[in-house]
Amino acid sequence: MNRRAFITALGAVATQQGWNRLASPGSGLAVNPLQSQPVTTSRYPYLQNVRTDRASILWATLEAGLGQVQYSSDGVNFKTVVARSRFFSRLDPGQPSHDYVQYQADIAGLSPNTDYVYSVTVNGAPVQAGGDLRFHTAGPGPFNFLVLGDSGWGLANQTTEQYMIAQRMLGERPVPAMIIHTGDICYNPDGTYDSYQQHYFDYYAASMSSVPFFPCPGNHDYLFLNGAAYLAIHAVPTDSVPAADRGRYYSYDWGNVHFVSLEVMQSLDQAVSGNGPMLRWLDNDLRSTRQFWKIVYFHQPPWSTGLNESDPVALKGRAFVCPILENNGVQIVIGGHNHSYQRSQPQRNKTFVGSNVGTNYITSGGGGAILYAVDTNQPIMAFGKSAFHYLRTEVRGTQITIHAIQYDGVEFDTYTIAPAPAFSDDPKVTPVTLSPGPVAGATIRIIGRSLAAEETFLCTPTPPTTMAGTTVTVNGQPIQLLYVSPTQIYALLPFAVSGNITIRVTTANGFVERAI
Ligand SMILES: [Fe+2]
Numbered sequence: 001m002n003r004r005a006f007i008t009a010l011g012a013v014a015t016q017q018g019w020n021r022l023a024s025p026g027s028g029l030a031v032n033p034l035q036s037q038p039v040t041t042s043r044y045p046y047l048q049n050v051r052t053d054r055a056s057i058l059w060a061t062l063e064a065g066l067g068q069v070q071y072s073s074d075g076v077n078f079k080t081v082v083a084r085s086r087f088f089s090r091l092d093p094g095q096p097s098h099d100y101v102q103y104q105a106d107i108a109g110l111s112p113n114t115d116y117v118y119s120v121t122v123n124g125a126p127v128q129a130g131g132d133l134r135f136h137t138a139g140p141g142p143f144n145f146l147v148l149g150d151s152g153w154g155l156a157n158q159t160t161e162q163y164m165i166a167q168r169m170l171g172e173r174p175v176p177a178m179i180i181h182t183g184d185i186c187y188n189p190d191g192t193y194d195s196y197q198q199h200y201f202d203y204y205a206a207s208m209s210s211v212p213f214f215p216c217p218g219n220h221d222y223l224f225l226n227g228a229a230y231l232a233i234h235a236v237p238t239d240s241v242p243a244a245d246r247g248r249y250y251s252y253d254w255g256n257v258h259f260v261s262l263e264v265m266q267s268l269d270q271a272v273s274g275n276g277p278m279l280r281w282l283d284n285d286l287r288s289t290r291q292f293w294k295i296v297y298f299h300q301p302p303w304s305t306g307l308n309e310s311d312p313v314a315l316k317g318r319a320f321v322c323p324i325l326e327n328n329g330v331q332i333v334i335g336g337h338n339h340s341y342q343r344s345q346p347q348r349n350k351t352f353v354g355s356n357v358g359t360n361y362i363t364s365g366g367g368g369a370i371l372y373a374v375d376t377n378q379p380i381m382a383f384g385k386s387a388f389h390y391l392r393t394e395v396r397g398t399q400i401t402i403h404a405i406q407y408d409g410v411e412f413d414t415y416t417i418a419p420a421p422a423f424s425d426d427p428k429v430t431p432v433t434l435s436p437g438p439v440a441g442a443t444i445r446i447i448g449r450s451l452a453a454e455e456t457f458l459c460t461p462t463p464p465t466t467m468a469g470t471t472v473t474v475n476g477q478p479i480q481l482l483y484v485s486p487t488q489i490y491a492l493l494p495f496a497v498s499g500n501i502t503i504r505v506t507t508a509n510g511f512v513e514r515a516i
């Protein structure tokens, strides 16, 4: 299907739903004829920065006015948030052929793991939607997220696969918590406001109203005014990011996953030359999370094959970013840039190891742009395919399964990561300590990784022997748990022990034990 057929297909959907015109590539305009004083939508509402307690909703209309979002968790009682707005002129570089106003409503005080519906107005008139106006806040429990990269090629003969991937993502059930974009969001032209409208929003609008995108920028996004349009259209998390760098890199939690999105076009150079904080921030950020999973994504993959395998930015990432990631136990690193799907051997400090202790480097750059070849003969490669695809990633406690799905629906790779518990191998750390000793009432502290699915503690007269799926035995007898987290356990020894002491930690992924 070329772009004309794609637009026609979307137009048919719009007609079915009673819209007058679709916000289509080239025009970007839509008018609701039912309103007496209609506003003209130039960009359908889309979600950003959905978290446990907040969400941002952005959209654009031709008219300036009072932008508002009404939202509700029960469909009866609505609250209203006033949006801030920003004018964009058609006379500025990279803009479409009309002036427009971008609105952003930041909602706070939300409840975790909760469904909300919302509506959007400007001067009281409804702003048309590209899809369902609803969202689900982050919270504990299992969830799915999708990944795509290098998508908006923008040339007629390359739109088919991007469109088909967009439709498959829209049809995903259960509805994914979020969609990660690994960068190079739009090309031809690279990274302009108009290009984002035509090659990004017009493709994914039906998903973006109910599923937040959490992107990282690619080199093509930064070719236009150093990422000016990318930065303007996104409202990503800003927690703990130095003020000057907000929007470029960030981190956030969903369920028991800590996600980090890096920007390696300018912030990495600045950090490596001692003039920027990103790497320092990254190390602090990864050290301070207590989540079981750490997933980091940035555009140029440090380990992958193909046209861009020796990209200087990728090699710089390998030299300066990977040690921080691997030392902090990051299990999954995702990139784009090589237009294909690839999965590395799990590794740590440039040594191949099991997936229970290693970092898995995934490349997902087959979202629609012209494909590159993959060299599956290189030892680093565990699997690769030059294919238009997206990833469905299922987070289930201490297991993550990645499904690579081709644009035609064929699943061509399935990979499960289930890190087993491990004691710390840091020579400066004593992984198991009994205080004051092997006597009844002693406290046992265990330091390691993958020890429990999530941080949990209970203050009860009789502490449980299983917490967050973790049990600890001493000489085969379960002991009471006071606190568990992925990296630490505090437990009570209710009986005295003499002679050999064998301590075993068991999770859904296996066990680890040692005699002390
Ligand atoms: Fe690309």
Ligand SMILES: [Fe+2]
Pocket (backbone or CB within 6 Å): 184, 218, 219, 220, 299, 336, 337, 338
């Ligand atoms: Fe790229």
